[in-house]
Amino acid sequence: MWLPLIGLIVGLVVGFLLDWRVPQEYSSYLSIALLAGLDTIFGGIRSFLERTFNVRIFLSGFFFNTLFAAGLAFIGGFLGIDLYLAAIVAFGVRLFNNLAVIRRIVLSRWINQQE
Amino acid sequence: MLQKSRKITFILAIISAIIGVMLTVQLRSSLDPVHKESRSIAELRASLQKELEKHKNLLADISKYNQLYYQYETSLSEDESLSVMREELARNRKMAGMVGVEGPGIAISIVDVEFDESIVDEHMSAPVVGGYSIDDEDLRWLVNILFANGAQAVSINGHRLISTTAIRNVGDVIQIDTRTIQPPYEMKALGEPEVLLSALKLEGVEEYFQLSNKHVLAEKRDKLIIPANREERSIRFMKPVKEKGDS
Numbered sequence: 001m002w003l004p005l006i007g008l009i010v011g012l013v014v015g016f017l018l019d020w021r022v023p024q025e026y027s028s029y030l031s032i033a034l035l036a037g038l039d040t041i042f043g044g045i046r047s048f049l050e051r052t053f054n055v056r057i058f059l060s061g062f063f064f065n066t067l068f069a070a071g072l073a074f075i076g077g078f079l080g081i082d083l084y085l086a087a088i089v090a091f092g093v094r095l096f097n098n099l100a101v102i103r104r105i106v107l108s109r110w111i112n113q114q115e
Numbered sequence: 116m117l118q119k120s121r122k123i124t125f126i127l128a129i130i131s132a133i134i135g136v137m138l139t140v141q142l143r144s145s146l147d148p149v150h151k152e153s154r155s156i157a158e159l160r161a162s163l164q165k166e167l168e169k170h171k172n173l174l175a176d177i178s179k180y181n182q183l184y185y186q187y188e189t190s191l192s193e194d195e196s197l198s199v200m201r202e203e204l205a206r207n208r209k210m211a212g213m214v215g216v217e218g219p220g221i222a223i224s225i226v227d228v229e230f231d232e233s234i235v236d237e238h239m240s241a242p243v244v245g246g247y248s249i250d251d252e253d254l255r256w257l258v259n260i261l262f263a264n265g266a267q268a269v270s271i272n273g274h275r276l277i278s279t280t281a282i283r284n285v286g287d288v289i290q291i292d293t294r295t296i297q298p299p300y301e302m303k304a305l306g307e308p309e310v311l312l313s314a315l316k317l318e319g320v321e322e323y324f325q326l327s328n329k330h331v332l333a334e335k336r337d338k339l340i341i342p343a344n345r346e347e348r349s350i351r352f353m354k355p356v357k358e359k360g361d362s
Contacts, residue, residue: 003124003125003127003128004124004127004128004130004131005131006128007127007128007129007130007131007132007135008128008131008132008134008135009135010128010132010135011131011132011133011134011135011136011138011139012135012136012138012139013135014132014135014136014139015135015136015137015138015139015140015143016139016143018136018140019143020140020143021140021143021144022140022141022144023144024144027141027144027145030137030140030141030144031141033137034134034137034138034141037130037133037134037137038134040130041127041130041131041134044127044130048123053123055122055123055126058126058130059126059130062130
């Protein structure tokens with residue numbers, strides 16, 4: 001269970017060490033992709049807690065969501081429509097939904113354990 | 116089940132590592148952007164306006180300093196030309212005989228031949244001392260020889276010769292311009308002494324003046340002083356011709 005956290009820390013360290021910098025005009029795509037990734041992570045945690053976790057769905061969801069979100073933002077920028085707003089709203093809503101579900105499950109488990 | 120769960124956590128770890136990398140990259144880009152273009156168009160325009168104004172001010176400064184530089188340079192060259200003009204004026208005054216000059220040259224004195232009484236016999240009529248006087252023409256000829264051989268300044272009996280000097284007979288005496296000179300005639304000429312002396316010899320000055328019973332004593336002098344011309348001169352009947360292209 002602690003392995004994902006360790007992975008996160010390793011990723012942070014690697015990111016700091018790599019010292020990549022994205023130009024300002026592309027940073028919005030990266031932020032969208034980041035949002036999508038976070039959404040997928042929380043979705044995975046939720047499904048794990050609900051015991052409906054499927055590795056393939058999770059993996060494909062992660063990559064497809066990030067790439068599609070970034071691509072959408074790119075196309076939006078191309079067309080002059082702020083399509084990345086749609087991605088942000090959609091992923092933000094899903095993120096909060098997933099977080100709420102996770103919290104509820106964790107809480108109910110904790111309460112069950114207490115009783 | 117344990118195997119599968121471990122696999123899942125492993126995958127989750129990888130995914131979270133990717134997320135971590137993305138997070139840090141995003142963080143770095145937003146904290147320390149490659150170049151800031153987050154300002155709005157209006158802000159950009161305002162700053163552009165400011166920069167343009169600054170640019171204009173700098174250009175004005177440049178032109179101001181350029182002008183100053185030009186002024187300094189022209190004043191410098193004016194100074195220079197002034198000194199050049201002064202030098203030229205001094206040179207011209209010297210050449211025109213308006214100032215006294217000194218330098219190496221020769222002194223010529225035309226004196227009567229001393230008569231040795233012993234060689235005079237009764238057949239010869241006693242020659243009149245200084246009987247054959249010197250003409251203006253002789254002096255002009257002599258002066259011409261001197262000038263032709265590089266004399267820079269010539270004076271006769273202290274009268275400086277200039278370009279408009281006239282040497283002429285007036286009655287029995289010779290006048291230089293308006294001043295009468297009396298024998299013995301003393302001439303001074305500034306120039307290369309050797310050249311002048313040899314020119315006198317070459318032209319036969321000695322022999323020529325011997326015909327009129329005169330001795331020409333030419334001496335080399337290291338330092339001769341020739342006074343300025345003292346004639347009053349005024350410019351009349353002439354003015355400079357305006358040449359084309361002369362402003």
